[in-house]
Amino acid sequence: MTDAALTPTPNDCDLPRRRADFATFSEAIDYAAKSEKGLNFHDMRGVLERVYPYREMREDALVMARRLVGAGIGKADRVALIAETGPDFAALFCACVYAGAWPVPLPLPTTFGGKENYIDQLAVQLKSSDPKLLIYPAEIAEMASAAAARQGCKASSWQEFAEAEAPGCDLPEAAPDDICYLQYSSGSTRFPTGVAVTHKALLHNLYGHSTTMHLGENDRCISWLPWYHDMGLVGCFLSLIANQVSGDFLKPDAFARRPLAWLDMISRNPGYTLSYSPTFGYDICARRISSQSNVAERFDLSRWRVAGNGADMIRPDVMQNFVNAFSDAGFRASAFTPSYGLAEAVLAVTVMPPGEGIRVELVEEERLSGAPRDISRPARYRAIVNCGKALPDMEVEIRGEDGESRADHHIGKVWCRGPSVMHSYFRNEEATRDCLVDGWLDTGDMGYMANGYLFIVGRAKDMIIINGKNHWPQDIEWAVEQLPGFNHGDIAAFAIETETGEEAPAVLVHCRVSDPAERIRLRELIADKVRSVTGMSCVVELVPPRTLPRTSSGKLSRAKAKKLYLSGEIVPLKLAA
Incomplete structure (x- = not known):
């Protein structure tokens, strides 16, 4: 048919x-x-x-x-x-x-x-x-x-x-x-x-999200997101029913094989105004189109009103690359709508008001790590994306290790409270008690507030702590990605214990080079890049492409990568003797 x-x-x-x-x-x-x-x-x-x-x-x-x-x-x-x-x-x-x-x-x-x-x-x-x-x-x-x-x-x-x-x-x-x-x-x-x-929690979240998005009578949604992940299930299936929106769907594996079919569909139907993706979806499309010159003839993205972004760390460089690739097709940077959420709060906790686009703040790495500023070294900065304001009736608070609320621009653990917060973890009272305290949910994420907007820094459990200094794995991974030949998702960073009993950062990197001598040069290049970021030596292992594990929604799983590496299930490539 x-x-x-x-x-x-x-x-x-x-x-x-x-x-x-x-x-x-x-x-x-x-x-x-x-x-x-x-x-x-x-x-x-x-x-x-x-x-x-x-x-x-x-x-x-x-x-x-x-x-x-x-x-x-x-x-x-x-x-x-x-x-x-x-x-x-x-x-x-x-x-x-x-x-x-x-x-x-x-x-x-x-x-x-x-x-x-x-x-x-x-x-x-x-x-x-x-x-x-x-x-x-x-x-x-x-x-x-x-x-x-x-x-x-x-x-x-x-x-x-x-x-x-x-x-x-x-x-x-x-x-x-x-x-x-x-x-x-x-x-x-x-x-x-x-x-x-x-x-009650589901409908509160769907109401808050649709209200924040200014959902209109003629809005229409297109999605390739999987229905076993909260962003696809809640944001692009249950929300359409509860808000009476027509939706169009590609299967996730269809998007994986032909990602530009997503944008082709948006272009063909003037009603497609809403669509969401994690960062990697935009990244894949920008990379696929980079060598083509017929963007304006093939695509029309001018009616794409809300280009939602969430489910993993939002990378401003990827968003900029997408704008560069598709602005000739009418895509507007202001359509980007960053958000922050988690399944424990149904889906969304904060959403950027439509039309405000991607906004970032440059934050010194010393502030992110909690270490005192080393005045002998030039200051280094990371761009932190603004994830928007809390949904109606949701509260967001930043707390320190002492549990006290922190002021604007002070980094701490992100807590939230409101009707969207989960009832419990099913048959797991201990886990429920660990994250639900007096109606407040400990999200496990780190961030800070500024004038009512939330900025997410990273996952507390992913933080690499060496010699009392905190390092975010994303910073290490992003640094390596700047080297030629690497893509988003090619690198996994985590801490391991060395033979001396000390902790050191370890970096697993997909390698597409076959020459042993070139592999040695590449490993040294990566080690130098990581040293420039962390100030310390690291363990660099080159692994075959498609080795690093991902979650069912396509995100890199650092914890599983570490487990597989330490158990010997991820076998590094051999280098020259």
């Missing part, structure tokens, strides 16, 4: 817009189904394959909810769903909500890690969420069934479940304080913690 044979759901309709002002998400689904809007799924070339109005999605969801009841699924039972972007997952997620069960979106296999690693990861997450049922796409039946068998839960493909009996029955009424779903962070592999999100 081709684009010409299908009519996508409209941008506008007669149904008055409601910005997620519902008591429960099931009410939001019911209201969206009164409109002509809905979801539209495209192949990897951006050709429309399936139109799925919210009305049809609701009808399917109600039938599936009765199938869940018929399968013995009751209120507060968990149903694990492999989150493939498509109508099956969309309807099943809503079916769980109607049935009072808790949907648990889990990742598809990635190109990294292989079959056994995926089965291991899925089995651990199934053990954590303890679902009664796992539902998966037929093409991964072998892996999904193996993981389910380890946990002892039932498993079914989409197709098998669609043939199950759907008995007539009453469905339970949801309450605002009921759990709506469980969300696992993309890095949840060895010790996963499922974030329990209530209907």
Whole structure:
């Protein structure tokens, strides 16, 4: 079926817009189904394959909810769903909500890690969420069934479940304080913690986000983000339903193979005004187009009103490269909309007001590390991106090690409080107590406030502390990326213990050079670059391309890289004798 044979759901309709002002998400689904809007799924070339109005999605969801009841699924039972972007997952997620069960979106296999690693990861997450049922796409039946068998839960493909009996029955009424779903962070592999999100928290976040974005009647969203990650699930799926927005979707693997299809789709439809991506998505597109000269003829990005950016550290250099690459196609730097959030607060905590774009402050590295200024050395600076203002009814506070609130421009731990904050980590009271204190959430991130705006510095747990001085791994990685031939994601920095018992920074770097002598020269060049940043020697290991592990959402996993390196599973390349 081709684009010409299908009519996508409209941008506008007669149904008055409601910005997620519902008591429960099931009410939001019911209201969206009164409109002509809905979801539209495209192949990897951006050709429309399936139109799925919210009305049809609701009808399917109600039938599936009765199938869940018929399968013995009751209120507060968990149903694990492999989150493939498509109508099956969309309807099943809503079916769980109607049935009072808790949907648990889990990742598809990635190109990294292989079959056994995926089965291991899925089995651990199934053990954590303890679902009664796992539902998966037929093409991964072998892996999904193996993981389910380890946990002892039932498993079914989409197709098998669609043939199950759907008995007539009453469905339970949801309450605002009921759990709506469980969300696992993309890095949840060895010790996963499922974030329990209530209907009230979800809708508060969706309301705050849409209000901050000035969501309009004719806005339309396009996304390639995975639905097992909070940015894709909440920001580009649940938000569209709760705010009655039509959306268009590429699968994540389609974007990975043809990233410019994302921008082609935005260009073809004048209604595409909203789209979001982590930094690496913009980076990939800018790199792919850099050698082409027909940008203005191929793309029209002039109507892209909100180019959201979040989910990892926002790099101003990448954003500038994207503007340079696509300004001839009408892209405006002011469309960039940085944000900060985490699954423990549903999605967004702060968002940059639309139209303000990327704003940075240059901060001395000594301030970032907490060390006294060495006046014998020239001051070095890092550009810190402004991540915007708190959502309505959300509070953000910066605290020191003593727990006291810090003034503007003083770096500390980022805490937040408000209706969006999670209920708990599922069945993990200790982890819940560690991060929730008197209604305040310890995000685990470091940053500072300035005139009501939040600036994020990095993850506290990633910090490398050597000889009492703090070093941010991003600074080391970014320094190496400035050398010719390296891309974002080619470097992982972390601390290791040397043979002398002292700690030193270690840097794993993807190497595409085959000549042994050239590898030695490259390693020395990297060591010199890191020494210029940290002031100390480091361990540099060259590793084969595509060796460094990534999370299911595509972010570098430093913790896993360190674990694999120390265990010998990442084997460095040999150098000349």
